[in-house]
Amino acid sequence: MRASLKGRHVSGAERIVCEEEMPAVIKELLHRPKEHDFLKITLEKITHVERIKALSVSSFTFREVREARDFALQRLLDAGVGEKVARLGIELLIKGPNPKGGNMRGAVLLDIDSGERLEPNKERGVRTVRVDWALREKAKKLFLKKGLSLRTLDAVAIATKNIHCGVKAELCWSDDPNYLTGYVASRKLGYVRVHPLKEKGNPLGGRIYFISRSELREVVECLERRAFLLEDLPSFS
Ligand code: AMP
Numbered sequence: 146m147r148a149s150l151k152g153r154h155v156s157g158a159e160r161i162v163c164e165e166e167m168p169a170v171i172k173e174l175l176h177r178p179k180e181h182d183f184l185k186i187t188l189e190k191i192t193h194v195e196r197i198k199a200l201s202v203s204s205f206t207f208r209e210v211r212e213a214r215d216f217a218l219q220r221l222l223d224a225g226v227g228e229k230v231a232r233l234g235i236e237l238l239i240k241g242p243n244p245k246g247g248n249m250r251g252a253v254l255l256d257i258d259s260g261e262r263l264e265p266n267k268e269r270g271v272r273t274v275r276v277d278w279a280l281r282e283k284a285k286k287l288f289l290k291k292g293l294s295l296r297t298l299d300a301v302a303i304a305t306k307n308i309h310c311g312v313k314a315e316l317c318w319s320d321d322p323n324y325l326t327g328y329v330a331s332r333k334l335g336y337v338r339v340h341p342l343k344e345k346g347n348p349l350g351g352r353i354y355f356i357s358r359s360e361l362r363e364v365v366e367c368l369e370r371r372a373f374l375l376e377d378l379p380s381f382s
Pocket of ligand 1: 270274321350
């Protein structure tokens, strides 16, 4: 589902469900955006779904953006990103990753060795699609109980798929001026929430996927085409 208001994107969501669940899910998605003047729901039959384990989730809070960004940098180094390339990723999100200025709809693909941008379309980026929680309702309840939002529920699903598709490390913070928590993810570290990765009121954000250039084709094909369900619930620390 995607919805907009006066030409501006306001809401988007994706679900992988059995045929019997479709009417209820369509109804839920219809009522999801608070306000819109355009809403489109696309249905697609998926014949093959791969089941994967959710990344574990940990959270770290700092007093200042500077400290939080230093911490995120260290986690990227732990994930195997060289310091120059890790700093480049952080700088891209600080200045807005779209070469024409501002945000992108998808993610930047950064060569983990050279720091070169590899995404075929640098204004759009690459979008991670076709991923969902097998036990969405249970996962949702668990996240809410832990004080985590539905936004985090979806971000953990995206990050988990990314790592399974061959992304070596990911850095993200939102373009929502009021949402300041971002994350670093990798196979070894899991999904590491870091707060605050930007100042309140800042409308810039994005996602950086650090990948190996030699795997570019397979990674993009996996992110855009292969369908994944997270089969379990994550552990939290
Ligand atoms: P959000 O966390 O939804 O505010 O998204 C932050 C940024 O991540 C957006 O500005 C996009 O550049 C990027 N992004 C959002 N959704 C996706 C996705 N499904 N796949 C890749 N990048 C995304």
